[in-house]
Amino acid sequence: MSFATTKFAHPIPLSTTAARSNDHKPFLDPFKATRFLGSTHKFRFHPLTNSNHINIHRRSAVVAVSDVLKAKKPKSTSNLLITKEEGLELYEDMVLGRAFEDMCAQMYYRGKMFGFVHLYNGQEAVSTGFIKLLKKEDCVASTYRDHVHALSKGVSARAVMSELFGKTTGCCRGQGGSMHMFSSEHNVLGGFAFIGEGIPVATGAAFTSKYRREVLKEADCDHVTVAFFGDGTCNNGQFFECLNMAALWKLPIVFVVENNLWAIGMSHLRATSDPEIWKKGPAFGMPGVHVDGMDVLKVREVAKEAIGRARRGEGPTLVECETYRFRGHSLADPDELRDPAEKAHYATRDPITALKKYMFENNLVSEPELKAIEKKIDEVVEEAVEFADESPHPGRSQLLENVFADPKGFGIGPDGRYRCEDPKFTEGTAHV
Amino acid sequence: MAAVFQGLGAATALSVSNSLDSRKFLVSSRKSLSERKASFLVVRSDGRVVPRSNARGRRAEQLITNAVATKPDSSAASTTSKPGHELLLFEALREGLEEEMDRDPHVCVMGEDVGHYGGSYKVTKGLADKYGDLRVLDTPIAENSFTGMGIGAAMTGLRPIIEGMNMGFLLLAFNQISNNCGMLHYTSGGQFKIPVVIRGPGGVGRQLGAEHSQRLESYFQSIPGIQMVACSTPYNAKGLMKAAIRSENPVILFEHVLLYNLKERIPDEEYICSLEEAEMVRPGEHVTILTYSRMRYHVMQAAKTLVNKGYDPEVIDIRSLKPFDLYTIGNSVKKTHRVLIVEECMRTGGIGASLTAAITENFHDYLDAPIVCLSSQDVPTPYAGTLEEWTVVQPAQIVTAVEKLCQ
Numbered sequence: 001m002s003f004a005t006t007k008f009a010h011p012i013p014l015s016t017t018a019a020r021s022n023d024h025k026p027f028l029d030p031f032k033a034t035r036f037l038g039s040t041h042k043f044r045f046h047p048l049t050n051s052n053h054i055n056i057h058r059r060s061a062v063v064a065v066s067d068v069l070k071a072k073k074p075k076s077t078s079n080l081l082i083t084k085e086e087g088l089e090l091y092e093d094m095v096l097g098r099a100f101e102d103m104c105a106q107m108y109y110r111g112k113m114f115g116f117v118h119l120y121n122g123q124e125a126v127s128t129g130f131i132k133l134l135k136k137e138d139c140v141a142s143t144y145r146d147h148v149h150a151l152s153k154g155v156s157a158r159a160v161m162s163e164l165f166g167k168t169t170g171c172c173r174g175q176g177g178s179m180h181m182f183s184s185e186h187n188v189l190g191g192f193a194f195i196g197e198g199i200p201v202a203t204g205a206a207f208t209s210k211y212r213r214e215v216l217k218e219a220d221c222d223h224v225t226v227a228f229f230g231d232g233t234c235n236n237g238q239f240f241e242c243l244n245m246a247a248l249w250k251l252p253i254v255f256v257v258e259n260n261l262w263a264i265g266m267s268h269l270r271a272t273s274d275p276e277i278w279k280k281g282p283a284f285g286m287p288g289v290h291v292d293g294m295d296v297l298k299v300r301e302v303a304k305e306a307i308g309r310a311r312r313g314e315g316p317t318l319v320e321c322e323t324y325r326f327r328g329h330s331l332a333d334p335d336e337l338r339d340p341a342e343k344a345h346y347a348t349r350d351p352i353t354a355l356k357k358y359m360f361e362n363n364l365v366s367e368p369e370l371k372a373i374e375k376k377i378d379e380v381v382e383e384a385v386e387f388a389d390e391s392p393h394p395g396r397s398q399l400l401e402n403v404f405a406d407p408k409g410f411g412i413g414p415d416g417r418y419r420c421e422d423p424k425f426t427e428g429t430a431h432v
Numbered sequence: 433m434a435a436v437f438q439g440l441g442a443a444t445a446l447s448v449s450n451s452l453d454s455r456k457f458l459v460s461s462r463k464s465l466s467e468r469k470a471s472f473l474v475v476r477s478d479g480r481v482v483p484r485s486n487a488r489g490r491r492a493e494q495l496i497t498n499a500v501a502t503k504p505d506s507s508a509a510s511t512t513s514k515p516g517h518e519l520l521l522f523e524a525l526r527e528g529l530e531e532e533m534d535r536d537p538h539v540c541v542m543g544e545d546v547g548h549y550g551g552s553y554k555v556t557k558g559l560a561d562k563y564g565d566l567r568v569l570d571t572p573i574a575e576n577s578f579t580g581m582g583i584g585a586a587m588t589g590l591r592p593i594i595e596g597m598n599m600g601f602l603l604l605a606f607n608q609i610s611n612n613c614g615m616l617h618y619t620s621g622g623q624f625k626i627p628v629v630i631r632g633p634g635g636v637g638r639q640l641g642a643e644h645s646q647r648l649e650s651y652f653q654s655i656p657g658i659q660m661v662a663c664s665t666p667y668n669a670k671g672l673m674k675a676a677i678r679s680e681n682p683v684i685l686f687e688h689v690l691l692y693n694l695k696e697r698i699p700d701e702e703y704i705c706s707l708e709e710a711e712m713v714r715p716g717e718h719v720t721i722l723t724y725s726r727m728r729y730h731v732m733q734a735a736k737t738l739v740n741k742g743y744d745p746e747v748i749d750i751r752s753l754k755p756f757d758l759y760t761i762g763n764s765v766k767k768t769h770r771v772l773i774v775e776e777c778m779r780t781g782g783i784g785a786s787l788t789a790a791i792t793e794n795f796h797d798y799l800d801a802p803i804v805c806l807s808s809q810d811v812p813t814p815y816a817g818t819l820e821e822w823t824v825v826q827p828a829q830i831v832t833a834v835e836k837l838c839q
Contacts, residue, residue: 139588173621182620189587190620197611200577204584211590215566216537241577248572402618405625405680409659411708411755414762414794418708419755 081297084364090296091359092373093132094124094352097148099374099381100157101327104147104164107385108331113164116193117178120148122294122326125351126258127152129299129321130226133307139225141189141202144179145258145325149228154186157384167391174394175402195229196238199255202227203242206253206316213313224310225253232263234277243284243318250315254306255281257320258293264329265337281318293321294349297358324349399428516699522692524666525555528673529593531702533563536591539677542569542582543595543632552597553633553692579605579630583612587624591677599634599686600646613682614657629676631685635726635776636813636824638690645813645820649686649753650782660753661707662686662725666696668751671705679707686753688726710757716746719834720764722787723774724750727825731774734830743834753783761787762795769800770837774825779807804833 082090101119108117120127123145131140131152142149150160155171163170164178172182172191180191189205192198205225212221233239234257246253257277261268269275281288287309291302299321306317324346328335359365404410407420424430519527533539540563541556547570550557560568571578575596582592596602602609609630617625636645649660659681663669669687676683713728714735723731728749735745746764750756765771771791775784784805791803806825814820 141584171621172619172623175621176619180619182616182623184620184623189584189624190616192611194607194611197580197607200580200608201584201587201612203577204581204586205588206584207581208585208588208590211540211566211585215540215564237574238577238580241572241574242581244572245574245577245581402622403657404659405617405622405627408708409657409679409681409755411752412757412759414758416759 080362080364081301082364084359087355087359087364088369088373090128090132090300091352091355091365091370092377093128093152094296094355095374095377096151096157096380097124097127098352099377100147100151100160100384103161103381103385105327105331107161107164112389113166113178115177116144117164117331118145118329119327119331120145120325122346122350123258123260123323124148125296125299125355126228126256126293126321126323129293129296130228130254130256130303130307133300133303134224134226137187137223139187139189139202139205139223140228141198141205141225142181142191142228143195143198143230143233144191144193145230146179146181146188146191150181150183150186150188150191153183153188155181155183155188157380158387159183161381161384162388162391165388165391166393167388168394168398169387169391173398173402175398189225195233196236199227199229199233199238199242202253203246203251206246206251206310207249209252210249222311222313223252224307225251226256226307227253228256228258230263231257231259231261231268231277232266232271233257234259234280235272240280240284243280243286243316246316247285250313252310252313253316254303254310255316255318257318258323259320260323260325262325262329262338264333267337276320278318278320284318286316286318288318288320290320290322293323294346294351294354296351296355326350396428397426400425400430401428516697518695518697519666520692521663521666521669521687521694521696522553522555524670524696524698525663525673525687526557526559528670529556529677530559530562532674532677533559533567536677538589539591539593540567540569540585541593541595542571542578543593544571544573544597544601546570546595551595553687553689555687555692556595575601575604576607580608580612582628582630583608583616583626586626586628586682587616591627591629593629593631593677596630596632598644598689599632599648600643602630602632602648603646603651605630606651609652609658609684610655614655617657625680626682627680628682629673629679629685630682631673631676631687633687633689633692635686635688635690636808636820639815639817639820640689640813641815642812647777647782647808649684650777652684653754653783653786658682658684658754659707660684660686661751662688662753664688664691664725664728664749664751666694667698668705668711668749670698671703672707672751674702675704675707678704683707686725690726691729705751708752708755708757710760711749711751712760713747713749714745716744716768718744718768718838719746719770719772720761720768721745721747721772721774721830721834722750722761723747724753724783725776727774727776730825730827731830734827734834737827737831738834741831741835743838745834750787756787756790758790758794761791762798765791765795766798769798771799771803772830772833772837773803773805773807774830775805775807776824777807778810779805780810782807801837804837806830806833 097120101121104117104119107113127148131149140149140153147160151157159171160181163172163174163176163181166174168174172180176182176191179193182188182190189201190198202225209221209223212218259268259277263271278288278290289302292298302319306319309317356370408418410419413419419425419430422430545552546556547560547565547568556568579594582594585592613626613628634646634648652660661672661676661683663672663685672685676685721731731747735747738745746768748760748764773784773787775782777783784807788803788805806829809823811823813823
């Protein structure tokens with residue numbers, strides 16, 4: 001679909017994009033690819049021919065932006081996509097995400113955190129591109145790959161690292177873990193272990209925003225919710241059901257698909273009849289946009305428009321970000337199925353390197369400034385680890401807290417008192 | 433309301449049967465959420481004086497003998513308050529809902545056909561006209577997603593009531609109910625609360641077929657972090673609805689398809705019922721019969737026969753399916769030493785199974801006989817009327833069971 005930088009096309013005329021899909025075959029015809037057996041087989045990846053092929057179609061979604069970025073000459077600042085301050089903010093956020101995740105990997109292999117830990121390396125542009133445009137009151141809902149979403153939204157690195165270490169100073173008191181990052185202060189609604197689970201919750205948060213405006217008459221309530229999820233989720237019922245409801249009621253929500261092409265070991269193409277996810281938006285009456293998710297500036301441009309739409313009450317948008325995770329699905333995933341050439345290709349599109357390059361080429365920043373940021377982030381992450389290390393493990397007394405908001409829910413014991421009044425309850429040794 | 437102080441002399445009897453006395457006013461539940469003060473105080477057997485919900489004894493005088501529209505027992509104690517008004521159970525639910533929606537603008541309803549259609553059992557009739565389409569939201573047929581949407585709305589400040597058109601449909605919402613509804617408060621370290629009410633009709637109806645006749649209380653009971661209550665009379669339907677809406681916890685309110693047309697006179701004054709307490713329906717001496725929802729009426733019908741045969745059953749409507757009110761139940765077991773559980777759940781893994789375990793664990797020493805649990809057969813509810821009748825517990829079986837238990 002084409003959209004100008006200022007507004008999205010109305011969903012109905014988007015059917016004109018069908019013309020494009022008629023003359024263009026998907027970059028790999030799944031029916032010809034039945035030979036796929038394993039990682040050595042070049043299943044979906046043809047570096048030279050198809051990436052350009054893809055890019056022609058994908059870039060047409062964001063015409064003006066790519067034209068700007070292609071120019072090599074430094075331009076006057078008025079033509080740039082970001083100011084220096086914005087650039088530094090974006091850079092810092094992405095470097096924080098990357099450094100934090102790298103530290104998580106280290107800590108995991110040293111036995112400081114356990115279970116399923118899903119790292120976000122490579123996808124930083126999506127989180128930074130969207131979340132840095134949000135206000136504190138806006139909500140974010142994510143999946144199990146949620147550390148960086150929480151960090152971008154403002155949750156401190158200490159709180160996230162402590163949570164991962166299972167300490168009581170964690171953002172969820174150690175009770176949630178890697179897959180359940182919540183913050184009521186920063187409106188991070190989770191952190192969900194089952195895919196698709198967070199999308200209805202995000203839809204509910206958007207519903208609250210609309211309810212506040214229309215029923216509670218809080219006229220200035222324009223809170224937006226952004227829901228992040230992956231390509232695998234886009235085959236799940238909850239995705240479609242929520243697209244329907246959000247478009248039906250024009251909820252202020254943006255659905256962001258982080259299409260990193262792999263759902264653990266399942267390639268997106270092997271799981272999906274029509275792999276172009278952005279097309280599913282217009283089917284429900286909302287614009288569907290595809291954007292290069294390895295380029296934070298492109299993501300940011302699309303995000304501005306999508307978030308703006310939602311804030312103005314024009315309804316939801318579906319944004320498909322083509323991105324890639326540099327590591328395996330989780331720290332337990334040996335990551336043997338993906339083609340090394342594919343990984344190498346996306347490594348050249350590292351979003352942090354790309355932003356750095358853009359800022360240098362446009363004389364926005366100097367090398368020492370970026371180095372200073374990197375050093376600062378290293379210190380932040382180190383400090384977070386120290387803090388988490390020194391924090392206490394949860395005591396027994398924490399076991400029964402927070403099961404119910406109102407602990408009377410544990411009921412009345414044989415002695416006639418509410419169980420939560422039993423002194424053993426606060427010690428965590430009561431039998432409930 | 434004036435506080436009425438019960439005499440110290442009746443200390444032990446009070447804990448179970450205090451409410452047999454007159455002047456059963458309407459009280460807020462034990463931790464008073466509303467502005468109402470307790471209307472009477474209870475002296476416990478250890479001499480403590482506490483405000484007490486009267487719900488426990490309320491039903492003592494009103495023996496409802498069948499599961500269809502009935503008139504209230506005219507020997508109900510007279511009160512100095514207004515006589516109240518008569519209505520059907522679904523109207524009582526609606527009244528409770530409407531009062532709470534008036535009281536708090538964050539309370540909203542969502543579900544299939546709750547708005548313009550007024551609810552498939554008319555519980556929400558007229559509410560969309562009064563409160564608008566956003567507050568009484570007609571959802572598309574997507575249970576998992578709109579339940580999740582209700583949960584997300586609750587996390588961000590609203591208080592939704594999510595209706596399952598039939599409880600069985602909530603099986604589709606099991607993902608959201610188990611993972612998010614039950615667990616989010618805990619996994620977020622207490623940062624988000626989920627004050628939702630999930631309600632709908634369930635149970636075996638009149639030849640509705642297997643899928644529309646399910647008893648979901650047995651499936652949901654293991655989910656940590658939720659409370660489950662079952663209403664059985666217009667009085668407790670309204671009271672539980674209000675209490676559930678005001679509760680900060682997620683509450684699943686089980687209604688029964690066949691009980692919606694029960695008629696009863698309920699007070700005009702505002703009242704709520706405690707979510708955690710059981711209801712004493714008929715005090716007795718020989719055997720404790722624990723039941724809930726529709727089976728209460730089968731039990732009361734059997735009770736009539738049993739009384740004629742010289743038995744004195746104590747009937748308790750447990751109302752709170754999770755958690756169990758082990759105090760009321762325990763006191764009864766300590767008195768009668770025999771327990772019969774009558775439920776509509778399937779034999780395997782039902783509420784009765786859990787209740788049997790809980791009683792055995794806590795009150796084993798007081799039992800003179802093994803606990804008998806009458807449940808529905810482990811059979812998909814057949815369509816044919818005769819077969820359907822045989823899958824659920826009938827009054828004759830209850831009578832036989834009591835006779836056997838009391839030998």
